[in-house]
Structures are given as structure tokens and as C-alpha cells.
Amino acid sequence: MAPDGSGGAGPVVAVDIGGTSIKAGVFGADGRLGPVDRTATPPAGTDGAPVIEAVEGIVRRLSGGAPPAAVGVVVPGIIDDAAGVAVHAENLGWHDVALRDLLATRLGCPVAVGHDVRAGGLAEHRAGALRGAVNGAFLPVGTGIAAALVLDGRVFAADGYAGEIGHVDVGHSLECACGGRGCLEAIASAAAVARRYAVATGTPVAGSRDVAELVRRGDPAAVAVWDDALDALAYGLSLLTGVVAPTVVAIGGGLGESPDLVLRPLAGRLAARLTFQRPPRIVAAELGDRAGCVGAGLLARELVT
């Protein structure tokens, strides 16, 4: 990093670290993300160091030799965006890792650290399905479920604890990986839908998309599992509606890939749960699995004046 804290002559690089893969790309001055590079996330090891080394290597490769102008990194878990600290990222083996300072030292440029879902919400708000919304929510329904809340025009973080709608009790008896019971995520995530279908039928499936295809063919077990997921999601949306009253909710993640089986049924079930509350529009997210990376780029771009 230059003595004034500014970065190098290279590009802005955006990185989205997931439990399965690390997605990264160059984020242009025009606000567009270049081709997305995908690398398998290395095993976390005891201290998460292999993941940090992998990120360093990917950024150096993408910036083509020149030190990057800035880097944005987004991560799942409890992330304190303001402090740049990964408070708790189970899949990556990180607990209280000062990610921003650590990467800034290694890479010699300013680094922004954010939460993958909130960054995705920022991206959907600036350039996707939440464009123009004063109050909205981005709800990726994938391996897990969390919401990015846009409140009064800004993404709301609460020190990293906001939007944990995946772990509210929606009244079923299934255990959740978090240690709780009844969590929305345990019955309605894309992973839960695939898992519950496999458990119900003894037939493993690759993911929720396979279950969706079986629903379209009228497979009763698939219909039952899908139905439970939609009921639970409608419950979760009724809670979001009651507490923060978004005008629009953008569904993403694995379940968002089957909008025909999600958007209208969800809107109907939500409406049945509301009385005087204002129902949000339920729409498909627009940026797909690039949302987190675009958000990382937006966060990094703010560091470059």
C-alpha cells in the first residue's frame, strides 16, 4: 500500500468467498463485473490460513502483476463490515479474524470486507431487483437462508447480526445446524428441500432444482417437501413484513432458480397470513450467483476516490 493508503495501478478486484467455491473478478470503473473466476475453496485447516492464501493468489493473478487499486472481499457468517472483521465464519474456520487489515498488508492495497448476503443485497439494490426501493429485502434461499435488509435506502447490518431470518422459529420440530429447533433454514433452504426429499424417499437428489423438476411432474413426495418449504418461507416473510415492512422482496439462491414454483405461491401464502400489514411484492433476484461478487466490487469501489 502506498504511504497515503491508496492502492496500486491495477484494477479493482471483487472476491466472494463461499464454503464451496471462491468467485472473483475484475470490477470495472463502469460498475460492471468482468468474467467470474471460480476456484474450489480449500479446506479451512485449523486457523483458516489456507483460505486467506488462496484469496491472495487469486487476487494477484486477476490483477495481472500490478498491485490492485482496491479489493473487496465478502464472506458468509457474522461479519462486522465496519471493523472489517470476520467474527464467526464456520465454513471457513474463521473466528475474530481481522480480515481487512490482514489482506491489506498482504496485498498492499485498501481492502473492504463485507457479508456475502448484505453485499448481494447492495448489488441488487444498486443494479438489480431492488433498484429504487426505499425499504426492501434480498432473500437468497440456498445452502442457508439470510436476508439483506435495505432500510431507508441503506443496507442495514447491526454489527453483522441483522437479517438472520433463517434462524427464526417457524414452528416445526426439525433440528437446525445452529443448535436450535424450528429454524426456517432447516425446512426451507434449497439444501433442506433436497435433503428432506432424499430422506422421505430414499432417493438422493443433486439439489433443489431436481426436486423442483419432480414437483412439476407431480411427484407427491416432492410436492409435500416443496409445500412445507413454501409455508415456512411465507411464515418467515410475514415476520419480515411485520417488523421492517419491505415493499419488495427479491428471492435468490437455489430456490430462486425455480421462480414459477416460488414467486406466486409465496405471495399467495403470505397474503393469507397478513391482515392490515402491507404485503411486499415478491420478485426474482436479478444478479444470480454473481450478486455477492458485484457487491464486493461496489464496496471496493467506495475505497477508490
Add this chain to the structure above:
Amino acid sequence: MAPDGSGGAGPVVAVDIGGTSIKAGVFGADGRLGPVDRTATPPAGTDGAPVIEAVEGIVRRLSGGAPPAAVGVVVPGIIDDAAGVAVHAENLGWHDVALRDLLATRLGCPVAVGHDVRAGGLAEHRAGALRGAVNGAFLPVGTGIAAALVLDGRVFAADGYAGEIGHVDVGHSLECACGGRGCLEAIASAAAVARRYAVATGTPVAGSRDVAELVRRGDPAAVAVWDDALDALAYGLSLLTGVVAPTVVAIGGGLGESPDLVLRPLAGRLAARLTFQRPPRIVAAELGDRAGCVGAGLLARELVT
């Protein structure tokens, strides 16, 4: 009102219109509310006009002849603070009443219109139990239940629809006045506690304070009713914690008058419902039933430069 939109030489007057009584007082330049004047709320009539006339009379009396410098009025229901419109105030017979403009014309001074609970939250944030909180909630548990959310240091309104935690489904089978079923308010409001005790025992009580006294004496029916209310409130708080993660929740209203039977039990039951989430401190609200009026004064004061 003077041609430049400024008010008269009189005081700032604060008014809190409730379903039972209208509380009002002079709000000093030092941010203190004078003695609170209480008037029974007149029957709404067909168009809510008697309530507006009563407010006009009270303000004229309190401002002692001189036109007031500004007036703040807070109201229950769905209130669009920004537009100054009572979208829906059931108890007062108001639907889409342009309260701010109507009163400004009658009183000849600038008028601020707000929501009673959000105004109370503003008051608790500026001068009460939420002082210094970046993210907090004011939860009056009275005739009904609604939360005022302080998010990133500001009271969050969502066009009047925020904080309706009283009407989220907490999983019981009782009907609610809103037309829903399972609402928090139907089992845990101070009114519900008194009503459920009377139904269970056939013995009417004046209010939740009487039930609290019976709980202290070990009356089994009172203990059961109180227990249900605390469980439901803990559920409601777990939802607030998951979605907006306040660091402190200030309990007010009728149930807040029995802090010994509410604060610690509620904190314990909430903790049992959380896993990785950050538990808020549960404290007693500090401004009692003056909170709404103080908030009305703060809103009016902002109009006087």
C-alpha cells in the same frame, strides 16, 4: 400561521391522542414536558371530527391565548409521519385523515404528526432507557403491542408499517382483534393478560397489575396466564433479535409496571431461544405513560428553528 409558515408567540404544545384519553402538555425549550393534562377521548363519531375538535380545544387552552409556536400530535395506528397522515387509526375513527394540514389550518401554527409508539421510542432514545443505543427497541406492552425500532441511531418508520410485532404469529390458536390468529398481542398484551385471567377464573380484574399481584401471591391461574404471556413475548423478542438485532429492548406499558415479574424472566426465556444471535439487554422503559407526549414535543420542537 404566519405567511412564512412559522408559528405564534405561544409555547410548543405536545399531544398524545389515545383511545381512552388525550394527554397534553407544554414542551419547554429545555426539552422538558410540563404537567400533563388528561382529557377523556370523545367518541369518534362517524368521521372522527369530535376528536379533532377536542384536540383543538386542549391546545388553545394550554397555549393560553397566544397561538402556539408549534404543536406535536401523536396517534396510534398506521401513521405516515412524513406525510402527516393518519392512514388508519381504528380507535379514533380516522382513515386517511390529513391530520397535519387539518390541524395546522385550525391552529395557525406548524404541526408535526407522529405515531404514539415511535414517538415514545424517540423520547426513550433521547432521554430515557435507550439513550446512547445505536440499535434498540421500545416495546410498550399495554392495550396492544407494537415496537418502536431505533436502527442506526434513527427511529425507523417504513411509511408507518414498521414494528408491528404485536401481530406476528407466535403459534397459539387465539383470535386477534386484527382478524388474524396467533398474534403476540392476543396473548401477551396487558389487556390480554387481564382478559385471559378473567376468562380462566370467572373473576374480572381491573388490569394486568392485578394479575401481577396475584402472581406474587402464587395464584395458579394468574401464574399460568403470566407464563403464557412471557413465553409469547420471548418468542416475539427472538424474532426482533433475529431480524434487526437490537442491543437493548426497553419494556413499557402496563406489563412494564411489574419489572420484577417481567425483565429477568423474559431475558432468561429469550436466551433459551437463541443460539449464535446476540441477546439484547432487557430493561424497563423510563418515561412511563409520558413517553408519547415527550416524543410529540420533540417532533414539534424540530419545527421551531
